[in-house]
Amino acid sequence: IKPLRMYLGGPGGTGKSRVINALKDFFVQRNQSRRLRLASYTGVAARNIGGMTLHS
16 A cells, blocks of 8 residues: 655644644544654654654
8 A cells, every 4th residue: 555645734823733633633533543654844843743853
């Protein structure tokens, strides 16, 4: 199965974190959280979404 990779971008306050949290909840509710990986370009953003930096 080919992995789905998505980019979610936009200015501050547009709801990016809300979308990410909804996706996390979706995977957790279906007991599939191990299939979701979150990454960001910066350490602060990665920490805010509970993910890792892309270079990690």
